[in-house]
Amino acid sequence: MSDPLLEAPTQTNPSHTLALSQKARPYLDSRPWYFTTLPYPLSLFLAPESQERWAASQNLFLASLIADDLPVAYAYLEDITERFGKLNERVMALQGLYQEASAKDTKALEDVVKNYDELLKTDPTLMAIRKRRVAVLKGVGRIADAVGDLVLMLDASPTDAEAWAELADCYVSQGAYEQAVWCLEEVLLVMPNAWNMHARLAEVQYIQSQKMSEGSGEQLKTLSESMRRFCRSIELCDDYLRGYYGLKITTARLLAILEKVKKPPTASSDLVAGDLAPPKVATVYKLNELATAKLAEIVRRSSAEEKGWDGYSGAELKAAKAMIEKDTQKIER
Amino acid sequence: MAIASIALNVIGVIFLSHAVYSAYEHSLLPSTSASPSSGSYLLSVLDPKVNLPVDITIETLVSVVLLCAGVVLSSANLKPIQWNVWAGNLERSKDARATKEVGVGGGNPYAALEERSGFLDIRGEMKGFAEWKNKGGEGRIEGKKA
Known part of the structure; x- marks a missing residue:
């Protein structure tokens, strides 16, 4: 049985955020009397301490903040601050979040950033506050400053995969695909089994290859690498819709290009770097077939609502369905 | 059996x-x-x-x-210990993703790398959520990655 209070509100599921924000006030009122009357260490005598309570508090705080229910959010923030202290790094970040959300105009937002700067002056190792600062800068469109901050942060803490992923996202939004690919490779160095990041990297490489001159060796190389990354994400995760969708797109594109290129290089183009030669047409064709078959299976079993096949998002399924239909139409013609 | x-x-x-x-x-x-x-x-x-x-x-x-x-x-069925089987199960079924207690369940542990709660753009989220709600609250927030 799942406890919805323990699931954090996410962008992809706004109805969950809505449900959480509606639960926030009743949950707040249902706190037992002793919970609010005694300060933290003494309250332990009366109430058992549970992780669930605080995880739920944080999620409800975020949800009511997103739903613009500031008074309720403030009550949760007070609870959390009372329990964990003002100097706790995560509490500081949550307080920053509240200030950002309640800022009326750009001036107030600048004050929040100044406040972050003050905090960082006293303790430069507050990573949570550094991340907040980056998020504010990115939110107001100062991407260059955000990137500068992130680079500084990653110099100090190069194993922070979340920050690498954020930096990659900043670069993608600016069209700097080469840098983004590099950052995503760093993410994969830290977390080599993250199948969604393999797929993300493949997506960025696919976009990158679309901007290159048609049929050039460079495009062929990037595209085949993208295809291989999608293959890796599928290898790490069975029935990965995103992976198969990407595999289908990249192989279709590769087939079109390999047809045009008279003689694709069969050996490695750069022996020093040791990169692989582009795949054979027959292999790409087989992979394309496999992706089509798998996508069709996923769509079929999900729309038949088979047991244990309800986890795919509706929009992704729709896209996959549309692509299969487009494909079959092409063949009929 | x-x-x-x-x-x-x-x-x-x-x-x-x-x-x-x-x-x-x-x-x-x-x-x-x-x-x-x-x-x-x-x-x-x-x-x-x-x-x-x-x-x-x-x-x-x-x-x-x-x-x-x-x-x-x-005895009960064996639990999958192969990475791809376990991961595929998380993608496929909502049940496998359910959060049962703190630190147990919750789906793809690497989804955090794409949601990045540390870099939460709270003002953007608020705006997106308000628009989503005004439009009748169906589907997902537009302009965000699926």
């Missing part, structure tokens, strides 16, 4: 208790409890001094084998 394993277990337990009880009764018979051999290589303290008939021994062994098979067959 479930019925077969239960039957095996029940039969095994019955035979085992029967064998144990028979052995006990047998040891009480004065005529048979005499020491069978004088030339035993066991220490005299360790020698049970019982001459057990072969059928009781066989019954014990058979019942233990039956019980072993029954217990193994009636």
Whole structure:
């Protein structure tokens, strides 16, 4: 049985955020009397301490903040601050979040950033506050400053995969695909089994290859690498819709290009770097077939609502369905 | 399979208790409890001094084998320990993603790399959520990655 209070509100599921924000006030009122009357260490005598309570508090705080229910959010923030202290790094970040959300105009937002700067002056190792600062800068469109901050942060803490992923996202939004690919490779160095990041990297490489001159060796190389990354994400995760969708797109594109290129290089183009030669047409064709078959299976079993096949998002399924239909139409013609 | 394993277990337990009880009764018979051999290589303290008939021994062994098979067959299915099977399950089914308690469940642990709660753009989220709600609150927030 799942406890919805323990699931954090996410962008992809706004109805969950809505449900959480509606639960926030009743949950707040249902706190037992002793919970609010005694300060933290003494309250332990009366109430058992549970992780669930605080995880739920944080999620409800975020949800009511997103739903613009500031008074309720403030009550949760007070609870959390009372329990964990003002100097706790995560509490500081949550307080920053509240200030950002309640800022009326750009001036107030600048004050929040100044406040972050003050905090960082006293303790430069507050990573949570550094991340907040980056998020504010990115939110107001100062991407260059955000990137500068992130680079500084990653110099100090190069194993922070979340920050690498954020930096990659900043670069993608600016069209700097080469840098983004590099950052995503760093993410994969830290977390080599993250199948969604393999797929993300493949997506960025696919976009990158679309901007290159048609049929050039460079495009062929990037595209085949993208295809291989999608293959890796599928290898790490069975029935990965995103992976198969990407595999289908990249192989279709590769087939079109390999047809045009008279003689694709069969050996490695750069022996020093040791990169692989582009795949054979027959292999790409087989992979394309496999992706089509798998996508069709996923769509079929999900729309038949088979047991244990309800986890795919509706929009992704729709896209996959549309692509299969487009494909079959092409063949009929 | 479930019925077969239960039957095996029940039969095994019955035979085992029967064998144990028979052995006990047998040891009480004065005529048979005499020491069978004088030339035993066991220490005299360790020698049970019982001459057990072969059928009781066989019954014990058979019942233990039956019980072993029954217990193994009636145990729960094995959990997937292959990475791709486990990950595929998370993608495929909502049930597998459910958060049961703090730190247990919750789906793809690497989704955090794309949601990045540390860099939460709270003002953008608020705006997106308000627009989503005004439009009737269906589907997902537009302009965000799926």
